[in-house]
Amino acid sequence: MPPHPQIRRFRELLALWGQLTGDDPSIEDLRRARRRVPAAAHTPHPPPAEVRDLEADGPGGPVPVRLYRPRPRSAGPLPALVYLHGGGFVLGDIDDVDGLCRELSARVGCAVVNVGYRLAPEHPFPAAVEDAWAALADVAARPGRYGADPARLAVAGESAGGNLAAVTAQRARDEGLALVHQLLVYPVTDTAMDTPSWAEHGSGLGLDAAMMAAYLDLYRCGADPADPRLAPLRAADLSGLAPATVITAEYDILRDEGEAYARRLAEAGVPVELRRYPGMIHSFFLLPEIFEDGAHARALAAARLRAAFAAGRSAEPAP
Numbered sequence: 001m002p003p004h005p006q007i008r009r010f011r012e013l014l015a016l017w018g019q020l021t022g023d024d025p026s027i028e029d030l031r032r033a034r035r036r037v038p039a040a041a042h043t044p045h046p047p048p049a050e051v052r053d054l055e056a057d058g059p060g061g062p063v064p065v066r067l068y069r070p071r072p073r074s075a076g077p078l079p080a081l082v083y084l085h086g087g088g089f090v091l092g093d094i095d096d097v098d099g100l101c102r103e104l105s106a107r108v109g110c111a112v113v114n115v116g117y118r119l120a121p122e123h124p125f126p127a128a129v130e131d132a133w134a135a136l137a138d139v140a141a142r143p144g145r146y147g148a149d150p151a152r153l154a155v156a157g158e159s160a161g162g163n164l165a166a167v168t169a170q171r172a173r174d175e176g177l178a179l180v181h182q183l184l185v186y187p188v189t190d191t192a193m194d195t196p197s198w199a200e201h202g203s204g205l206g207l208d209a210a211m212m213a214a215y216l217d218l219y220r221c222g223a224d225p226a227d228p229r230l231a232p233l234r235a236a237d238l239s240g241l242a243p244a245t246v247i248t249a250e251y252d253i254l255r256d257e258g259e260a261y262a263r264r265l266a267e268a269g270v271p272v273e274l275r276r277y278p279g280m281i282h283s284f285f286l287l288p289e290i291f292e293d294g295a296h297a298r299a300l301a302a303a304r305l306r307a308a309f310a311a312g313r314s315a316e317p318a319p
Contacts, residue, residue, distance in 0.1 A: 004279035009290045010206065027090060027121065034091055048105050054145070056115075058134035060127055064116035065135050066094050068105040069147055077143060079152035079180070079309035080111040082136045082168070086159030086286075088215030089120050089128055097158075100286065100298075104156075107302040110309060111148050113139055117164065124221035129229050132164040133171055140177055152312040154181040154242070154305060158285055159207075159254065160215075162187025166232040166261065169242050179242035181308035183301055185285050186247060186254045187261065189233040191216060191225035195256035205251050207282035212253065233261050238268035245273050245304040247297050249280035275300060 025033070050069040055062035069078060081104060085097045094116040105112040117131035136155060143150040155172075157165035162184040169182040193213055202209030220230060228235035246262040248255045255276070262274040277284065277293045285301075288294035 006291050007281060031091055048102055056135045056138035058131050060118060063131045063134050066114040067146055068101050068112040070105050070109055073147045077147055077149040078111045080113060080139050080146060080148035082113045082139060082155045084115050084132055084157030084161035084164040086161045088212060089160045089219035090215045104302060108305045111146055120219040125219050125223050126229055128164055129167055132168045136168055152309050153179050154308060156183035158185035160188055167229050170232060170235055173240050180312040181305060182242045182244045184244060184246045186249055186252050186282055187258050188254060189257045189261040191231045197255040198253045201251050201253050205281045207253055209253050233257060238264050238270060241270050243271040248276045249282055249284055250276060250278050252282040
């Protein structure tokens with residue numbers, strides 16, 4: 001189907017972004033502009049009972065995380081979702097997805113741990129991978145600190161964060177840490193950049209192919225492009241991974257690699273639900289105030305997480 005008419009409002013935001021960044025922006029210019037683009041108001045959700053800024057121990061130093069809980073700690077441990085923001089491994093921070101994490105915490109009834117992983121080019125691969133794992137491992141090792149149930153852990157992320165979530169889920173399997181779900185929203189899963197969606201949707205729709213290629217190059221910094229910690233699609237074996245929800249957008253350069261990853265998961269026997277949103281573009285999941293399907297995709301994500309956490313609870317052994 002043609003691109004959705006709601007894209008016009010998104011293009012207005014892109015124009016404002018261009019005004020703020022100028023003709024030849026530096027990484028710092030882009031980061032500053034990202035913080036200045038106004039976020040439209042969206043449907044409010046009940047405020048979390050608890051929001052705390054914490055740190056997890058990481059190999060490169062403390063990793064900032066923000067914890068959201070929809071109920072007081074005295075109400076007992078909750079399932080926990082470790083969320084990894086997008087931004088091409090170069091941009092983005094905890095604040096970018098603060099509203100989304102509050103919403104997921106309220107709608108799913110879980111603790112959410114929003115991770116401020118290190119960014120390239122200052123901290124190239126594998127810094128972000130290490131920080132993502134450090135956050136999940138900290139929740140698993142010290143669940144009382146987060147009010148979390150260590151038997152019901154999940155990972156999630158969009159775009160570059162979807163890459164980190166997929167890679168973290170693979171490491172969790174390898175380390176013997178059982179996850180109940182992985183939510184991957186238009187994830188980066190490969191480094192080849194040679195799919196039809198890369199060729200067809202590379203400009204004018206928010207995620208520019210040349211820009212994304214430059215960001216990937218800054219992040220990879222000479223590392224082997226076939227390393228599955230960079231390209232989870234290249235992993236030799238995907239069996240035994242956590243059940244997955246994979247969300248893609250029709251007019252997104254990352255569409256084909258996200259869907260290829262979903263197919264490989266299914267072929268490996270991993271339960272997976274793949275949902276492509278027709279007419280949608282990259283970032284629609286973060287902009288429900290612009291795209292109705294962004295709200296629909298969030299509702300799907302929340303429902304899938306609720307079901308996964310409920311199944312995890314029912315699978316626990318009786319005392």
